Amino acid sequence: MSDPRIEVIERRLEKVENIIAVSSGKGGVGKSVVASTLSLELSSRGYSVGLFDLDFTSPSTHVILGIQDVFPDEEYGIIPPLVKGLRYMSIIFYALDRPAPLRGSEISDAIIEVLAITRWEELDYLIIDMPPGMGDATLDVIRLIPRIKFLMVSTPSKVAYETVRKQLTLLRGLDFPVIGVIENMVMHSLRLRSQVEEDGAEYLGSINYDPVLEEALGDIERLKKTAMYAELTKIVHHI
Amino acid sequence: MHEWALAEGIVSTAVRVAEDEGLLKITEIVIDIGELQQVEHEILMFALEQLKTPTMKDARFVLKPIQGRFRCRVCGEEWAFIPETVDKEASEAIHFVPEMAHVYIKCSQCGSPDFDVTEGRGVWLESVKGLKRDE
Ligand SMILES: Nc1ncnc2c1ncn2[C@@H]1O[C@H](COP(=O)(O)OP(=O)(O)OP(=O)(O)O)[C@@H](O)[C@H]1O
Numbered sequence: 001m002s003d004p005r006i007e008v009i010e011r012r013l014e015k016v017e018n019i020i021a022v023s024s025g026k027g028g029v030g031k032s033v034v035a036s037t038l039s040l041e042l043s044s045r046g047y048s049v050g051l052f053d054l055d056f057t058s059p060s061t062h063v064i065l066g067i068q069d070v071f072p073d074e075e076y077g078i079i080p081p082l083v084k085g086l087r088y089m090s091i092i093f094y095a096l097d098r099p100a101p102l103r104g105s106e107i108s109d110a111i112i113e114v115l116a117i118t119r120w121e122e123l124d125y126l127i128i129d130m131p132p133g134m135g136d137a138t139l140d141v142i143r144l145i146p147r148i149k150f151l152m153v154s155t156p157s158k159v160a161y162e163t164v165r166k167q168l169t170l171l172r173g174l175d176f177p178v179i180g181v182i183e184n185m186v187m188h189s190l191r192l193r194s195q196v197e198e199d200g201a202e203y204l205g206s207i208n209y210d211p212v213l214e215e216a217l218g219d220i221e222r223l224k225k226t227a228m229y230a231e232l233t234k235i236v237h238h239i
Numbered sequence: 240m241h242e243w244a245l246a247e248g249i250v251s252t253a254v255r256v257a258e259d260e261g262l263l264k265i266t267e268i269v270i271d272i273g274e275l276q277q278v279e280h281e282i283l284m285f286a287l288e289q290l291k292t293p294t295m296k297d298a299r300f301v302l303k304p305i306q307g308r309f310r311c312r313v314c315g316e317e318w319a320f321i322p323e324t325v326d327k328e329a330s331e332a333i334h335f336v337p338e339m340a341h342v343y344i345k346c347s348q349c350g351s352p353d354f355d356v357t358e359g360r361g362v363w364l365e366s367v368k369g370l371k372r373d374e
């Protein structure tokens with residue numbers, strides 16, 4: 001017995017130049033905001049960009065970018081729709097606005113299914129918004145997308161960074177490239193640079209806690225005018 | 240028409256299995272079709288015929304339908320998937336991603352979405368038969 005889906009996954013991604021997973025050991029540190037704004041910024045710079053929301057139980061990027069009323073085309077598989085300049089894929093196309101209570105093995109099966117049927121066209125970058133932690137989604141992208149690179153997000157808190165450090169150790173042990181670490185939601189002072197460098201990863205820069213980001217969520221023109229976005233922009237050329 | 244994407248997976252996997260097992264010519268490919276996914280057999284068969292490689296040019300494709308079955312993890316209830324009981328929206332979603340069953344279907348006894356799909360989830364390559372060099 002063989003799973004016929006695994007064999008085609010690499011082919012589905014063969015026209016994508018760079019695949020970046022935005023990841024963190026910790027939840028709520030800003031992965032989805034970073035993945036969304038990074039996608040927008042790369043697209044503004046003239047790159048062709050895809051955004052794949054791989055958080056199947058708590059997808060968020062559609063809320064951040066204000067994506068609604070679009071659906072993929074069906075053509076020998078699924079073609080992610082072009083929305084806000086991005087090729088976009090999310091489980092919301094199927095779960096709609098309903099809860100998706102999935103166990104680990106089911107998340108994994110759903111991820112494999114979507115990877116096997118989604119035909120990504122030529123892209124300079126595919127940004128993947130990961131769920132928190134080193135669970136099914138992380139292990140699946142490691143297993144199924146061997147050329148993926150990781151962009152880690154942490155807050156200045158040692159509670160967050162401790163989980164990121166563990167993920168860095170895991171990735172290093174498996175020889176997966178880490179682009180670096182972004183220190184997000186900085187309130188008082190930067191804390192991570194020396195730690196990150198000590199742990200052998202690149203410190204890409206910091207983003208302050210932006211008290212008015214909330215007001216801009218769902219509207220990309222407003223998002224692009226936030227201080228958070230401006231800081232992200234400065235980090236992008238390290239990526 | 241995402242049956243084409245599934246067919247592509249089946250053909251590529253059959254090629255790999257044949258290589259692994261040293262088959263020079265494939266004579267039969269048996270595919271389990273979990274009914275939860277509601278794959279269109281005719282479209283899948285057509286796609287397989289179009290996509291087949293020279294090694295499988297005389298192969299017989301056998302589609303084996305397997306009824307979708309659930310077991311509730313909360314109350315233990317077991318029941319079968321009846322396609323007619325889900326609406327079009329749910330049916331579409333489950334067709335593309337069978338795990339969407341947990342979004343649209345509830346345990347018929349206790350109402351929980353926490354159930355196992357014990358059988359008939361999706362498409363599996365059951366067996367690839369063929370001839371080796373010395374046969
Ligand atoms: N720099 C920032 N300034 C202000 N608010 C921020 C900043 N970064 C993220 N947020 C807010 O913090 C919350 C969590 O962000 P986000 O959803 O991106 O985190 P996440 O890491 O993706 O979470 P999860 O682990 O649940 O996927 C959101 O409400 C987001 O708007």
Ligand SMILES: [Mg+2]
Nearest residue numbers: 031032055060
């Ligand atoms: Mg998130």
Ligand SMILES: [Zn+2]
Nearest residue numbers: 311314346349
């Ligand atoms: Zn039940």
